[in-house]
Amino acid sequence: MKIPEPYFGKLFKPFVFLLALLPGILLGWNAWQDNLGANPIETITHQTGDWTLRFLLITLSISTLRRWMGWGQLIRLRRMLGLYAFFYATLHLFTYLWLDQFFWWEEILADILKRPFITVGMLAFVLLIPLAVTSTNAMIRRLGKNWLKLHKLIYLIALLGVLHFWWLVKADVREPFIYMAILALLLGERIWHSWRFKRQFL
Template sequence: MSESIAATNRLGLPALRWQSILKPVVFVLALTPFVYLVQSLLTGGLGPNPIDALTDTTGTLAIRMLLISLCVTPLRGLLKKTWPLKLRRMLGLFAFFYVFLHVSIYLVLDQQLDVAAIWEDLAERPYILAGTMALLILIPLAGTSTRGMVKRLGKRWVSLHRGVYVAGAAAVVHYVWLAKGDLIEPFVYLAILIVLLGYRFVKLLR
């Protein structure tokens, strides 16, 4: 019996150690682009138009983080492991962070909170509405991501947080709509979203 316990420990402890450092590693990886942006801003590394560079970069980070967070459930199903679920909340909050940062840069730095200019921009570039919709959907999701809110809302929490798929779709529509020139990257994001939605649809049918 002692031999079997020792064997279990030999197999289990490395996995436990690996999983214990997974969240900190992913946290650092998700935060690194923001740190790099701040450093580039302070050192003049964003080029002649830093506001445009900030807007574009945070927008790309936002959509990537959204899609990565949506990959958690399929990854768990494919691997038959629970460890991806430990990352879902953190990845979702990082997605919200970058979406919020993206919209804030546009409103505060680009438009300087000029309501008239914002309305005029919306009329000329309606794809901004799709990006705004993604943020508005993510706000209640971020606000109810705590364990206490999960218990309080019960089954309603699951229904509410399915809205992340709508937010992801809105973000991809926003990105594809505004894209000019090279459309490969936007359509890669669109293809990933379609696969994720297809996986979710098939799962609901079962």
């Protein structure tokens, strides 16, 4: 599969950019319209958390889709989608820091130490920062092979994200289970792919 070159860069990529921004725009619009239900802070926290996890998984699925669909161009969307995961994670974190905890740092620190799901979420966010910072072309060139090693952290981040979700739901784990199953499939496909690749050269 291939979209003719000028259309990919000039139309398809901007279209995906706007599509990925849509959840944020809708959230902002609904907040403006006072349409976020009885507990707006909870709604914002949940929606930004959901979109962070979705974009992490979407970013991870790019290589798999590229292999299975033979659609090489997809790789050119990966950085943008990864940065969207960081964008929604930042919104998610700031909703917690600002709207939930009012930047009450002692309370925030105590919460990070006390509630394991917050500890894990915070760890996932901290690990996302070096990936976002090193996403520029200059950084990719500068880091060389180490860039690939560093960006393997995305697997751990996605795993921590799922764990964070799993830990916070009280009883019904169906939703985090779906994310976990998708992550397991994506990781399984990668392991299988690299095993097949190595076997070819033995």
